Amino acid sequence: MATWMIVLFVSMSGSLSLSEREPEYFSPRSCKELMLRYKTNEDGLYYLTTASGVVYQTYCDMTTAGGGWTLVASVHENNMYGKCTTGDRWSSQQGNSPNVPEGDGSWSNTVTFGTAEAATSDDFKNPGYYDITAKDVAVWHVPNNEQVNRWKLTSFLRYHTDTQFLNSYKGNLYNLFKQFPVKYNIGSCPDNHGPSIPVVYDVGDATSNHNLFGPNPRARSKPGFITFRPINTERAAMAICLGVKPTDCDTEHSCIGGGGYFPEGSPRQCGDFPAFDWNGYGTNTGWSASKQVTEAAVLIFYR
Amino acid sequence: MATWMIVLFVSMSGSLSLSEREPEYFSPRSCKELMLRYKTNEDGLYYLTTASGVVYQTYCDMTTAGGGWTLVASVHENNMYGKCTTGDRWSSQQGNSPNVPEGDGSWSNTVTFGTAEAATSDDFKNPGYYDITAKDVAVWHVPNNEQVNRWKLTSFLRYHTDTQFLNSYKGNLYNLFKQFPVKYNIGSCPDNHGPSIPVVYDVGDATSNHNLFGPNPRARSKPGFITFRPINTERAAMAICLGVKPTDCDTEHSCIGGGGYFPEGSPRQCGDFPAFDWNGYGTNTGWSASKQVTEAAVLIFYR
């Protein structure tokens, strides 16, 4: 006995003739499209389809600030003590090395990994990351290993842009990071930081955001922004500063992701959450981040 | 009669008669449901669907002891010489370290990996592991790299519980291991072992089971049980003892999976098959397991 899997796009009026209908009609490409076309207004897991026909499941936030937010990625620090080792997919799994200046390259390639349901237990990147044309970005901080139906409840910080800044960067982070490569030695600080965009808080506020990081990075950044492709003193590149705009060059204590090489204290800064443990794990003293933010996944949405 | 799987995107208000039915009717959540509702009675690969809508393919054993067994996981030792390195997804891929006491955490998170068809060539964990509510567990030992249609023929040991013990642990191993974390230093031996459940043999017997392990572990365990979350002398935690109940604290020679730290002889005991090679690879002398069990994947089923 054979079992077959058949994927059909079926017209609403019941004809099973594939060829007579536009497949796009039945295959929402983003949560926003799903919301607008189908009047879907419940948060939860849905299937989306890319322009090239890839079908994937992800989480839609259909209620925050008008809804229509698509989860496209999560950055999960699986081991703060692992320095660019297995699981550091948003920086490098190749060790800290100038020979691999872009590390795994995940910020600007089409490699995907993980699942929506495990997005707080492992790194997640779905095809929406490069397929969706969006205007704004939202970020959620959700404690590790939380179940999907508790994400919204347990998130302790959530913010989003509302400036439609992605219009200037070809519609998504994949393209933004083509323009601003997350690559060691691509530029210097402060001249070559990427854009800082103001954010609106949905959970938490600028102060609670700022307090997630130690007193030193707090004194060297302003909350209320999301910053892309910061560069530190030693010319290491990171991807995203978490609700802050750096005002100096020690960006490795509040920004995540990265290329494959962080010269300072090698290899101690290399990883998805680079130097969050510089003065001890979760101490929230000196340069170290709080335990709360260290043990939470960073969920990235588009709209 | 062949079974077809069809994935449809159907409007709730559409005229397709299909859409008028309960979606659950069309999406078996376990092999047991598939058997009971559809009278499916052939072993093989089928598609199942989780409560959250994830569709996955896995193997159903529809004949053993009444059938209805769903393959939810396999533990495959890809490199007995790798000590918590890449591929040790049921212990740790982060090296042997007290800093990562739960290792990869696969026993109690929703991360999935592998495929049914490669379950004897690589680690496998599907969403059924956390999605299915079950009563009993079965274990098969199948030589590495066997094709699906030869698993039943080539398995040299198979056993299952029939006490419905999972009723006491929220219906699956995901929840059982939430209650009994596979984590270094969570408790001590022998006081904090998890449950030992008697098993019925489907292939092999208590003696052939026992003889898969060296004379030393044999003298320190009783066959005819499956034991969860044993702890060894040095407070390392493992996940499952293979058909045995330990009577002392050297559990690392017949139990599999683990947290991320095994203190004794560091890093020699860390891995999916922890110290099966303590007195040489596959020697079946002293503390070492046989080559047969060392080179076989452990397939885990629910019913």
Added chain:
Amino acid sequence: MATWMIVLFVSMSGSLSLSEREPEYFSPRSCKELMLRYKTNEDGLYYLTTASGVVYQTYCDMTTAGGGWTLVASVHENNMYGKCTTGDRWSSQQGNSPNVPEGDGSWSNTVTFGTAEAATSDDFKNPGYYDITAKDVAVWHVPNNEQVNRWKLTSFLRYHTDTQFLNSYKGNLYNLFKQFPVKYNIGSCPDNHGPSIPVVYDVGDATSNHNLFGPNPRARSKPGFITFRPINTERAAMAICLGVKPTDCDTEHSCIGGGGYFPEGSPRQCGDFPAFDWNGYGTNTGWSASKQVTEAAVLIFYR
């Protein structure tokens, strides 16, 4: 109005009109079948279905030399400086070691990884690799990180066999490599090389092919062939020589993939592109390959 994804199991004798059709109609098993049955003649991404019901998306070349070519694998060197480390799925991710003579074993097992859309950014192996029964093989060299719709344009070397040689090896590389294991110490050079098959060039020619490799490997090989399972002086096994037939035993400079142990200069030769950097990265001098071939993914097709 909500959109639901519904999974149906439909009996062949059920009342749905769908079930009255031949299942093959809905599930092409290869691009060749898709072309012949559906008259599909455009290059691009399509869904295929294996005998066991696995559905996967891959790229079909429907135009070269009659069309009908299915992409089944890509070999991507993610880090030329990583010597059998994470990402070396076509050789070994376990370090250079005689204890793991077959490395990850990907050439002759059913493990799959990657996606079609990321085939030039990461290793890719789909179920077609072992499921399709084919006659010939094609190879494309495409620069890393190229988008699918630019592969054909940017490929700088493409060739295919037309001898139907796979008829002699059970129809695919999975079976060929069962017969010729990619395993350290399985044989010696030159007696135990696997088959060399002549190729026809679709892009480039024998001279441009040869010039991708340094002067030393060029002097020790003949272009115009694809060679399987070469063995080097030190008894390391590789999988595929890229458009060449070795005439001596230094095969590690123009052949890719491998078992888990390369004795010479350990660990410097171990990796998906073994010793392409022996005299420097991309120098194209001495034993080293050109930068062009070093930074291009090798796409493998069946027909």
